[in-house]
Amino acid sequence: MVLIECRKLTKEYRKGDMVIRPLDGLDLDVEAGEFLALMGPSGSGKTTLLNLIAGIDSPTSGSLVIDGQDISKLSRSALANWRATYIGYIFQLYNLVPVLTAYENVELPLLLHKLSRKERHERVATALSLVGLADRHDHYPRQLSGGQEQRVAIARAIVADPKILVADEPTGDLDKASALAIMQLLQRLVRDLGKTLIMVTHDPNTAEFASRTLHLDKGRLVDQSGHATMEAVR
Amino acid sequence: MKILPFDYAVRNLGRSRLRLTLSVAGSALVVMLVIGAAAFVRSMGNSLVSSASPDNVILLGAGSEESIERSEISATVPTQLTGTVPGIRSQLNVPFVSPEVHMALAVGTRQGEASHQQVVVRGVTHTAYAVHPQVRITSGRAPRPGNNEIMVGRLAHTRIGLRPEALAIGNHLWFDDQPWEIVGHFQADRTVMDAEIWTALSDLMIAAKRSTISCVVVTLDEATFADIDAFAKSRLDLELVAMREMDYYNQLSAFYKPVMIMVWVTAGLIALGGLFGGLNTMYAAFSARVREVGMLQALGFARRAIVLSLVQESMLAAAAGAIIAAGLCLLLFDGVSVRFAMGAFGLRMDAVTLMLGLVAGLLLGFIGALPPAWRCLRLPIAEALKAA
Numbered sequence: 359m360v361l362i363e364c365r366k367l368t369k370e371y372r373k374g375d376m377v378i379r380p381l382d383g384l385d386l387d388v389e390a391g392e393f394l395a396l397m398g399p400s401g402s403g404k405t406t407l408l409n410l411i412a413g414i415d416s417p418t419s420g421s422l423v424i425d426g427q428d429i430s431k432l433s434r435s436a437l438a439n440w441r442a443t444y445i446g447y448i449f450q451l452y453n454l455v456p457v458l459t460a461y462e463n464v465e466l467p468l469l470l471h472k473l474s475r476k477e478r479h480e481r482v483a484t485a486l487s488l489v490g491l492a493d494r495h496d497h498y499p500r501q502l503s504g505g506q507e508q509r510v511a512i513a514r515a516i517v518a519d520p521k522i523l524v525a526d527e528p529t530g531d532l533d534k535a536s537a538l539a540i541m542q543l544l545q546r547l548v549r550d551l552g553k554t555l556i557m558v559t560h561d562p563n564t565a566e567f568a569s570r571t572l573h574l575d576k577g578r579l580v581d582q583s584g585h586a587t588m589e590a591v592r
Numbered sequence: 593m594k595i596l597p598f599d600y601a602v603r604n605l606g607r608s609r610l611r612l613t614l615s616v617a618g619s620a621l622v623v624m625l626v627i628g629a630a631a632f633v634r635s636m637g638n639s640l641v642s643s644a645s646p647d648n649v650i651l652l653g654a655g656s657e658e659s660i661e662r663s664e665i666s667a668t669v670p671t672q673l674t675g676t677v678p679g680i681r682s683q684l685n686v687p688f689v690s691p692e693v694h695m696a697l698a699v700g701t702r703q704g705e706a707s708h709q710q711v712v713v714r715g716v717t718h719t720a721y722a723v724h725p726q727v728r729i730t731s732g733r734a735p736r737p738g739n740n741e742i743m744v745g746r747l748a749h750t751r752i753g754l755r756p757e758a759l760a761i762g763n764h765l766w767f768d769d770q771p772w773e774i775v776g777h778f779q780a781d782r783t784v785m786d787a788e789i790w791t792a793l794s795d796l797m798i799a800a801k802r803s804t805i806s807c808v809v810v811t812l813d814e815a816t817f818a819d820i821d822a823f824a825k826s827r828l829d830l831e832l833v834a835m836r837e838m839d840y841y842n843q844l845s846a847f848y849k850p851v852m853i854m855v856w857v858t859a860g861l862i863a864l865g866g867l868f869g870g871l872n873t874m875y876a877a878f879s880a881r882v883r884e885v886g887m888l889q890a891l892g893f894a895r896r897a898i899v900l901s902l903v904q905e906s907m908l909a910a911a912a913g914a915i916i917a918a919g920l921c922l923l924l925f926d927g928v929s930v931r932f933a934m935g936a937f938g939l940r941m942d943a944v945t946l947m948l949g950l951v952a953g954l955l956l957g958f959i960g961a962l963p964p965a966w967r968c969l970r971l972p973i974a975e976a977l978k979a980a
């Protein structure tokens with residue numbers, strides 16, 4: 359089942375007299391439960407595409423239908439509500455709030471939903487144990503390693519049970535061992551929880567974990583390759 | 593709208609101790625200033641307004657409506673008034689009619705060593721205590737005629753520029769080249785009389801070599817102001833004018849309006865400086881969190897929710913400063929006496945004054961947070977996420 363449909367998706371902005379077009383009439387379908395890697399050189403439009411799918415940016419033209427809803431037509435506040443329901447964002451630099459504990463960081467997205475304190479507690483506990491950090495719930499980000507911080511960020515991304523996870527260079531700031539652990543965790547989330555994951559990466563080794571890799575250049579798809587990895591882990 | 597937890601705003605305050613200290617100290621300074629200005633203006637205004645009794649009428653010399661000290665009327669006016677106008681309040685057949693001499697004199701503790709500040713010396717008879725019920729003798733006794741005795745108000749030392757001990761009972765003050773023995777202390781809370789020196793009317797008239805008095809203060813009972821006014825207007829020979837005591841002091845209060853406005857303007861300008869300082873601190877605090885704000889938006893928090901949290905944070909710091917300022921003002925300035933042309937008054941940190949300060953502090957926090965919060969949120973989310 360197609361979850362994300364991009365049709366003639368274009369994003370452009372002006373810089374002085376120049377019109378810059380990071381995305382240029384892109385067509386793309388993403389199946390539910392797919393692990394998609396976006397690769398390409400800097401300025402190819404992969405992060406722009408990720409941001410459009412995550413609803414934190416709006417296309418200049420074209421349509422972007424997610425789960426049957428064209429999100430390019432949503433107002434700013436409706437888009438914020440949509441993000442809270444559909445998207446879990448994993449950032450390269452984790453973006454944890456330094457004054458909140460791991461538990462409180464993970465709890466943040468749940469504050470946007472009508473849940474009791476008990477329900478929130480149960481969900482945060484589940485998310486933290488899924489990422490293997492149940493025993494670090496009361497630690498502040500400064501008391502965690504980079505890999506642990508990213509795992510807290512992943513717990514935060516999945517805690518509200520969104521359909522789509524977007525990850526922008528999720529291992530870009532981690533050492534090799536931590537990066538491997540994070541990628542295995544992400545792969546498990548797709549496999550066990552049925553999440554759809556779209557990931558931007560520069561690293562071909564990281565992209566190997568995806569079920570499909572798209573290469574972008576100058577705002578267009580240039581190549582598309584599938585990997586057996588997902589089948590292998592299944 | 594789903595809002596961020598209040599705890600988030602509270603804990604964000606602790607991110608930078610220096611910034612927190614600057615915010616709290618800046619707010620405290622501005623609030624202290626506002627409280628100081630409010631206390632000054634309100635206490636000064638109150639001291640003038642509270643000096644008057646609603647039932648009192650002053651008879652003074654025509655043309656001297658702006659200053660009793662300049663007024664001179666015949667010493668026979670009290671007798672003529674009581675004989676002509678019925679309905680003046682009385683007790684035990686003593687009418688509440690107080691002949692008074694008001695003189696602004698240079699007062700010192702030794703012969704020839706007078707203060708640069710002039711003090712109002714009021715010559716009174718026993719009826720003065722009836723028409724001015726605010727006056728309460730707190731120690732010693734009232735001065736007796738014929739002995740050059742005086743009684744000093746609670747704030748007289750401030751007016752003269754002396755320490756309170758210098759005006760102990762038994763000490764002497766010098767004015768009109770004569771020593772005057774202090775025999776009593778009085779208090780007339782929140783009135784200009786609090787900074788005066790009272791003596792016997794006859795002694796002051798002799799010392800000043802005058803046969804006239806400054807005014808007559810009358811307390812009405814059944815008589816009305818119109819009756820006293822008619823008396824003043826019908827006795828052209830006495831050259832009198834009647835004024836309600838309230839009107840006299842309101843007129844004095846209006847005279848000091850420019851001073852009060854100046855105080856507010858100065859306080860406002862300095863507060864504005866404080867506001868810009870606060871803005872600067874908040875700009876620094878919020879601009880360091882642009883990426884975090886972008887993340888919160890990416891999670892789905894609405895801009896208004898984030899602005900609310902940033903405003904809460906700023907207002908918390910400002911409120912902390914305001915509370916510290918209010919406490920310091922209560923501790924340091926409540927009751928402190930201030931000299932002004934009419935005498936002296938005590939600064940009063942009453943509830944209204946402190947509330948004004950607290951409101952100013954909260955406003956400072958609110959206004960100081962909005963532009964930095966707006967600047968922090970105006971970036972598109974995608975750009976905010978790339979911020980350093």
